[in-house]
Amino acid sequence: MKRLCAIALAALLSSCGDGAETPPATGFATLPQEPYRTLAEWRLFRDPVAQTPADHVLPYTVNAPLFSDFTAKFRFVAIPPGRHITYRPDGAWVLPEGAVLVKTFAYPRDARNLALGYQLLETRILVRTRDGFAPHTYVWNAAQTEAVRQVAAPPVNVSWIDEAGATRTNxxxxxxxxxxxxxxxxxxxxDALAMRTDQLDRAGPDGVNQLDAMAARGWFDGALPPAAMRSHFPDVRDEGAxxxxxxxxxxxxxxxxxxxxxxxxxASVTGLNLEVSETRPSNLGVCRRPAMAGSGSGGLDxxxxxxHPERSVMLFRMRTSDPRARMPTVGTNFNDxxxxxxxxxxxxxxxGDTCGTP
Ligand code: HEC
Ligand code: HEC
Structure with missing residues (x-):
């Protein structure tokens, strides 16, 4: 069955290369040799400006999002027909060639009233190729009508109203x-980063469990363990967890x-491992002396x-505004x-061990 579908897809790909008149409704048969100039050409969205996905594209959210200067993010995934995700109960899933992952970054105009809409900034795409994923960035224009591919784009001056009603700029x-x-x-x-059970096993934007929604589309290479058997992160904002x-x-x-x-x-050289699978206290930083002394570690040992958060370099580096010490090192202007x-x-x-008295 798998094989038949793959052949059908190959046929579709080649007929399309001969300049078929009407492009198919899904983006897969037209996966470009050269990346498309505009986001709309990917046919991932019914309405790119409203971020309304096409039927073959599934919107999703994650349990633990990356903080990116208070932006909102819209995430989407699409798996080509007849191809399958190799499921893993823990760790990263293996995605099939042609899989497309999409993440749009936007500021709400007014975080107190999301109905006022968003200013779209960029849409990032990762396409699974034979070895790894090919990355692309589509930058939204000021008029918010179109996103065009750019390899290196200048920063964008933006302002928005935050949850407290204050006007913020970035x-x-x-x-x-x-x-x-x-x-x-x-x-x-x-590689993809959040294509894993612990991040995705949660209700999606429509309230349906995302793994079950993917399974219903026939995206996995086998049956999923039932929901009760799957282990996942809590939603990081869930005060009940x-x-x-x-x-x-x-x-x-x-x-x-x-x-x-x-x-x-x-940061592999630091020996500090902050992945969820790490259990050894010293690798998590407990009583570990940081390589950078002095201002880089806030003078902490x-x-x-x-x-003792006040004695922990980890927290100091999450709160400092000193660019030489601030963590994470890239991608943001603000601390979270x-x-x-x-x-x-x-x-x-x-x-446990309090690393001796200060
Ligand atoms: C500062 C680190 C960082 C940089 C730089 C970065 N990403 Fe990501 N990206 C992440 C993390 C962490 C996730 C998963 C968590 C999430 O979605 O919030 C992610 C998720 C994604 C996703 C959703 C699929 C997935 O991997 O889970 C896409 C698509 C994506 N990134 C594209 C890009 C592209 C294209 C670039 C370069 C233009 C880029 N990213 C640069 C950290 C980064
Ligand atoms: C984009 C990559 C990157 C990200 C993301 C990142 N770090 Fe780092 N981190 C580094 C690098 C590189 C070093 C080593 C150089 C230095 O100390 O500045 C480091 C060093 C550290 C150290 C000192 C470790 C030691 O023993 O020397 C701490 C503590 C730390 N990071 C905490 C964090 C925390 C907490 C986060 C997430 C909130 C984070 N980092 C995210 C790259 C990163």
């Missing part, structure tokens, strides 16, 4: 296409793509001192107050 950074590797390139080639699990999920999503043991990861508060509560609740 010189929003659009990473260039080479910089995707900084976070997505842990193995030297571009344990602080420890929320903080570990937050650190995984916001720090783990650099802080993991894989060779090509930006250890990455993490259980029960939500994340720092969550990590503070986690450290406060930890017991």
């Amino acid at each position: 010189e929003y950074i659009i990473p260039n296409t080479n910089q995707c590797l900084t976070c997505h390139g842990q193995r030297g080639l571009t 344990p602080v420890e699990a929320r903080a570990r999920a937050y650190l995984h999503a916001n720090c783990g793509h650099c802080h993991n043991p894989r060779d090509r990861s930006m 250890y990455d993490l001192v259980p029960g 107050p939500f994340g720092a508060d969550l990590v503070e509560r986690w450290i406060l609740g930890l017991t």
Whole structure:
């Protein structure tokens, strides 16, 4: 069955290469040799400006999002017909060639009233190729009518009204296409980051469990374990969930793509591993002496001192405005107050070795 579909797809691809008159409704048969100039040409959206996806594209959210200067994000995934995701109960899924992942960054005009709409900034796309994912960025124009592909785009001056009613401004950074590797390139080639059970096993924008919705579309290579058997992150903002699990999920999503043991990861040399699978206290920073002394660590002695956020370099680096010390190192102009508060509560609740008295 799988094989038949693959052949059908191949036939579709070749007939399309001969200049078929009406392009098919889905983007797959027209996957370009050269990336499309505009986002609309991908046919991923029924209405790109409203971010309304086409039928073959599924919108999704994640349990632990990456903080990106208070932007809202709209995420989408599409799997070519007849191809399948290799499911993993933990760790990253394997996506089939031709899979398309999409993330749009936007500011709400007024965070107190989302019905007023969004200013769209950029739409990032990752297309699964034979080896890794090919990255593309489409930058929205000021008139908000069209997004055009750009490899290196200048920052965008934006303003929005935040949840407290204050007018905020930002010189929003659009990473260039080479910089995707900084976070997505842990193995030297571009990988997807949140295509995993712990991030996606949750209700989607329409209230339906996202894994079940993907399974209903026939996207997996086999039957899924039933919902009760799947382990996932809590929603990091769910006050009803344990602080420890929320903080570990937050650190995984916001720090783990650099802080993991894989060779090509930006912070592998530090030995500080903030991925959710790490259990050894010293690798999580407990009583670990940071490589950078002095102002880089706020004059503090250890990455993490259980029960003592005020003595923990980890929290200092999440709150400082000193660009030489601030964590994460790339992608943002602002610190994330939500994340720092969550990590503070986690450290406060930890017991055990207090690394000697100060
Ligand atoms: C600062 C680190 C960072 C950089 C730089 C970065 N990303 Fe990501 N990206 C992430 C993280 C973490 C996620 C998963 C969490 C989320 O979606 O909030 C993600 C998710 C995505 C997704 C959704 C699919 C997935 O991987 O889970 C796409 C598409 C994407 N990024 C495209 C890009 C492209 C294209 C670039 C370069 C122009 C880029 N990203 C640069 C950190 C980064
Ligand atoms: C884009 C990659 C990247 C991201 C994301 C990132 N870091 Fe780092 N981090 C580094 C690098 C590189 C170093 C080593 C150089 C230095 O100390 O500045 C480092 C060092 C550290 C250190 C000192 C470790 C030691 O023992 O020397 C701490 C603590 C730290 N980061 C915490 C965090 C936290 C917490 C987050 C998430 C909120 C985070 N980092 C996200 C790249 C990153």
